[in-house]
Ligand SMILES: O=C(O)CCC(=O)C(=O)O
């Protein structure tokens with residue numbers, strides 16, 4: 001619970017959420033997805049992303065042929081739901097109460113989904129960390145460098161793990177190489193949920 005593994009400045013807290021907290025958070029994410037359905041954003045290169053997404057909070061992350069950005073409303077026109085309380089308490093415990101995150105991006109990975117190496121840099125402020133919560137199947141998380149390319153290190157993220165990209169690690173390239181289908185029983189139909197809490201502006 002209190003263990004912290006540091007990989008290139010990324011702080012990983014294995015098993016931060018216990019089973020009961022994970023189940024509670026899954027229930028909260030279901031409510032988010034019911035109000036603001038998952039969609040597959042189009043990349044600026046014209047290929048739909050394999051990961052399905054939605055958001056909660058003041059802003060939601062979006063991508064289409066015009067590029068990556070944050071939107072005030074879900075693409076269907078409905079407001080983004082409130083950030084799930086369990087996720088908000090993870091933020092408060094790790095980052096503090098001084099600033100509430102503006103966005104909780106929800107990513108859903110089926111067994112085939114992956115996410116290419118990228119930086120989280122669509123926010124206006126990099127002074128606050130990105131806090132990532134993993135639920136469901138294990139995922140191989142690759143951590144690179146501030147510049148594109150170069151040597152990388154990989155670590156498996158498991159259900160209940162929290163990873164914090166802050167300080168010198170805030171703008172490191174990172175991605176998900178693969179998801180180990182069937183490695184967790186948390187989501188009845190399998191797959192992986194990742195929540196990232198972000199300060200946007
Ligand atoms: O799924 C993950 O663990 C990482 C997600 C991510 O990097 C992102 O949404 O920007």
Ligand SMILES: [Fe+2]
Nearest residue numbers: 118119120174
């Ligand atoms: Fe990211």
